[in-house]
Amino acid sequence: MRDMTTPVLLGDFKIDPVTQVLIRTTDNQSVKLSRSESLIICMLAKQPNVAVSRDALLEDCWTGKVVTNSSLTVAIKHIRSAFSELGADDVIVTEPKKGYLIRLSSVEELKLAENNVSNAVEKPPANDLTNSHISHATPDSPLKTSITKAAVFSRLTLLSKRYLVTAFSFTLTITTLSQMALFVESTRIDNHHVLYDGQIMPPAVINAIKAFPNPKSKFITYPLGGICDDYQLIVIDNKTGFIDITSQIEQGNCRG
Incomplete structure (x- = not known):
């Protein structure tokens, strides 16, 4: 089993097994977990997208304690709630008859969507240079044409990123409901x-x-x-x- 004292990074998330805190690194929002819940995330993060059996999780994440399958079920429920509170709803996936896994691709897609939105917001400062020269442009000059195209492109970019985030949220919801159907x-x-x-x-x-x-x-x-x-x-x-x-x-x- 991996070192259980070193923080583990998962896309835009970090789990610290010492402080037992799950952190969203983009804004440092955090959720407190129990020691066993923190160890479960660390163990699943060792091999993303690979299912770990319930028996292995019970043995390694409750060392020295006698627990039942229901303890693991409740712990997984709390972990899912923690990720959901931080904006990711399908990180922990149930594999029927196999166990649980961390679907890292979902975390990476969430990071990509958030980065795209932030990049779209940060693009407008390029207009500062054109604004300083706009008084020297004639109505039909190439400079005015380039300014107009840049403004249209910037607006279309913002609209496309908003659509991307909406579509991504819808996909997360559908995926979560399908996983619940498999679990129940x-x-x-x-x-x-x-x-x-x-x-x-x-x-x-x-x-x-x-x-x-x-x-x-x-x-x-x-x-x-x-x-x-x-x-x-x-x-x-x-x-x-x-x-x-x-x-x-x-x-x-x-x-x-």
């Missing part, structure tokens, strides 16, 4: 439709779903992590929206 699995329990993370649900969660009085309801359940492997259970109601019924799961008194 569905099943049926007593005619109830259940969305979950693909891990085996504990009996307490299954019993709570079976005991729900409304037939053919829709549920979302996912692990909260911790020592006891607690789960959250949410009902999707067509009239009232989302209803949290986690309290109806008999998960005992232990909390991680």
Whole structure:
């Protein structure tokens, strides 16, 4: 495993495993992470675009601690939220039956889009030279023609860069939704439709779903992590929206 004390650069982002802070280098905006979450990013950054198994991440990023698959699931969720808060939504990718990877190309595309916008804003100072000579130009002189072309080109450049950023944001959104579709699995329990993370649900969660009085309801359940492997259970109601019924799961008194 790589040195876990040296900051790692990922396009416009840097993760410092010592301070456990994810930083966007373009403006120094940052998000605080846990030690395990920082180590996960460092480990995935060792081989960008190559999936690392869940077992390997659990073994190397929680040294000396006994953890479960749900702990890794929650950690990945926090890492994705951190990147999303800093403007990148598809850096951490789930590879079904393989594990997780860092898609570095997405970070590099984001850097390219931001640099293009900044370059377009920085171009206008070239007009300072032409402005100093504009009083000497005749209506039909080549100088006036070049000034007009430069102004039109500058405006078209700004418009094209704005379109590029909009198109790029749309692409990120579509990619994120497709990755979520790969990550979430569905099943049926007593005619109830259940969305979950693909891990085996504990009996307490299954019993709570079976005991729900409304037939053919829709549920979302996912692990909260911790020592006891607690789960959250949410009902999707067509009239009232989302209803949290986690309290109806008999998960005992232990909390991680």
